[in-house]
Amino acid sequence: MGAARDLPRFAALPVGIVVAVQAVVLTALSGRYGFHRDELYFVASGRRPDWGYVDNPPITPWLARASTALFGETPAGLRVIATLLGMATVVVVALIAREFGGGRGVQLFTALATALSSYVLVVSHMLATNSADVLLWSLIALFGLRLLRTGDGRWWLAVGAAAGLGLANKWLVLLLLSGLGLGVAIAGPLRVLRTWWLAAGVGIAAVLAAPVVLWQALHGWPLLTVAGGISADDGGENRLLFVPMQLLLLSPVLVPVWIAGLVRPWRDPALRWARPLAIAYPVVCAELLVLGGKPYYSVPLLLPLVALGAEPVLRWLGRGGATRRALTGAAAAVCVAVSVLIGLPVVPASTLNGPLLAMNKEPGEQVGWPDFAGSVAGAWRRIPDAERDTAVILAGNYGEAGAIERYGPELGLPQPYSPHMSYADWGPPPDRLVGPVLLVGRIRPGSPAARLITGCRAVAKHHNTEGVDNDEEGVVLSLCTLTRPWSAAWPQLRHYY
Known part of the structure; x- marks a missing residue:
């Protein structure tokens, strides 16, 4: 033409x-x-x-x-x-x-x-x-x-x-x-x-x-x-x-x-x-x-x-x-x-921290995901054996959920859930899962989630082996209790940001 x-x-x-x-x-x-x-x-x-x-x-x-x-x-x-x-x-x-x-x-x-x-x-x-x-x-x-x-x-x-x-x-x-x-x-x-x-x-x-x-x-x-x-x-x-x-x-x-x-x-x-x-x-x-x-x-x-x-x-x-x-x-x-x-x-x-991450944070977000899944696995083992069959891993964002989904099976972790972005459409967990909630990250005080997920007790904190200061460095892992069935709580837990 x-x-x-x-x-x-x-x-x-x-x-x-x-x-x-x-x-x-x-x-x-x-x-x-x-x-x-x-x-x-x-x-x-x-x-x-x-x-x-x-x-x-x-x-x-x-x-x-x-x-x-x-x-x-x-x-x-x-x-x-x-x-x-x-x-x-x-x-x-x-x-x-x-x-x-x-x-x-x-x-x-x-x-x-x-x-x-x-x-x-x-x-x-x-x-x-x-x-x-x-x-x-x-x-x-x-x-x-x-x-x-x-x-x-x-x-x-x-x-x-x-x-x-x-x-x-x-x-x-x-x-x-x-x-x-x-x-x-x-x-x-x-x-x-x-x-x-x-x-x-x-x-x-x-x-x-x-x-x-x-x-x-x-x-x-x-x-x-x-x-x-x-x-x-x-x-x-x-x-x-x-x-x-x-x-x-x-x-x-x-x-x-x-x-x-x-x-x-x-x-x-x-x-x-x-x-x-x-x-x-x-x-x-x-x-x-x-x-x-x-x-x-x-x-x-x-x-x-x-x-x-x-x-x-x-x-x-x-x-x-x-x-x-x-x-x-x-x-x-x-x-x-x-x-x-x-x-x-x-x-x-290990040398990313400083000017390079200040100019472009994306390389830092490519470091430490297997370590992160390992930290989640360590926290998961803190749940008593009798309660793990009904427990849920709740990731704070799609990156965390994606990492657990990718690296978790080889560490004995179940399918994670997350109310973030499209992961929310792929949930909620079945209502039969009434055991502990392994929460990745913190809940914002005063949010709907704070009324639905309570009694949180920190059991671990993630650190990547390279020491890179990325978004997951220092993330707290907590064991919590869900106050309502997942099907009822899920719409209020959903978030986009």
């Missing part, structure tokens, strides 16, 4: 080399630490396939199920799919650079910038909803830009397919679509809206997204409840950190590149058709500031802007002397080193 004869050839060999090295590095490091808490949740969700979950649509859990079924239920096996998604993202962003007329050198620069950026390293190392999201945003940008450049309405079919898959993974794609749509309304070309192919693309997106939307509607729109909680709890902090994080999350050295991308369509008449992309980014940022969304939500849109700004930045470097190039190279080397330290498990887990 659409002519590609005016474009440079795709730099398959240099981009392929970047992708091959990316695959080798990510694969070599994929098992260095352990599962992330979210990965444990996705693995558990994948065991219970559905058209939706409380806090995310189904694509990522389905990918987790497929990856672990093919490659094993280990961190390395799960992360094969994250590596593949990261590789595909690099290729797509390089194709976007080609869409702007970028030749071999520009495409290679764009591929390197994408593969080595902090955000892409993080979401390519571990499986997250963002792992697929960054690829889908990049695909929508590529197909949308091809539509704008060629005027060939058939590209609406590809845009619709990518948007439908995006809605089946994360609803944030609506922000991207609204930003691009407003950009076209403001800057044109309006001819792309005057075609029946647009309706066909919308229809494809609607068909792909319909089961996911229907599931959410039938379950009371829990995804919107979770989003509202994020805004209410973290909205102020998110707004305060939003601008600084835009400068840091991709890489500080790439800030001039994507700023050049924002400016270029307004200076180059030949790229007038790309102005909607330059408009979309500030629109999405404004929407996130109003909604109190997390700063990293807009970062995938920076990658097409890097592709757009690569050529003028490389020209600027080419016009400079050796000093300019040396200083730029030194700054780039420092930023790449920092990105690797932040995004990949290259240091021993």
Whole structure:
């Protein structure tokens, strides 16, 4: 669809080399630490396939199920799919650079910038909803830009397919679509809206997204409840950190590149058709500031802007002397080193505490889960033998429940329960389980849970062997009593945050 004869050839060999090295590095490091808490949740969700979950649509859990079924239920096996998604993202962003007329050198620069950026390293190392999201945003940008450049309405079919898959993974794609749509309304070309192919693309997106939307509607729109909680709890902090994080999350050295991308369509008449992309980014940022969304939500849109700004930045470097190039190279080397330290498990887990966790807490959440299950097993053995058959392990959050579900059976632990996120849908425990409650974590005073789970007596405190200061370090394990049957108590115990 659409002519590609005016474009440079795709730099398959240099981009392929970047992708091959990316695959080798990510694969070599994929098992260095352990599962992330979210990965444990996705693995558990994948065991219970559905058209939706409380806090995310189904694509990522389905990918987790497929990856672990093919490659094993280990961190390395799960992360094969994250590596593949990261590789595909690099290729797509390089194709976007080609869409702007970028030749071999520009495409290679764009591929390197994408593969080595902090955000892409993080979401390519571990499986997250963002792992697929960054690829889908990049695909929508590529197909949308091809539509704008060629005027060939058939590209609406590809845009619709990518948007439908995006809605089946994360609803944030609506922000991207609204930003691009407003950009076209403001800057044109309006001819792309005057075609029946647009309706066909919308229809494809609607068909792909319909089961996911229907599931959410039938379950009371829990995804919107979770989003509202994020805004209410973290909205102020998110707004305060939003601008600084835009400068840091991709890489500080790439800030001039994507700023050049924002400016270029307004200076180059030949790229007038790309102005909607330059408009979309500030629109999405404004929407996130109003909604109190997390700063990293807009970062995938920076990658097409890097592709757009690569050529003028490389020209600027080419016009400079050796000093300019040396200083730029030194700054780039420092930023790449920092990105690797932040995004990949290259240091021993015992050295994470301090600046590295302050810049990115996610590596810490990949440490100590087998130890955690061992702590729970030790507390479980404190229950008298005669009472264990009717006892319940109640985890405070989905990461804890996922860890116990994954590592508990080999330690003699039963199926855990948790009222957090979709784990609440997979409960409650049977009412016949009237014995002690092994509570993981503390109950907030004055909450409904405080009236339903009483008499708590601390029997253990978890510490991971690496000494990493993560969310589970120091968690208290208590034996408690349930005051009402589980079926009656469960709706009041349920929580989203």
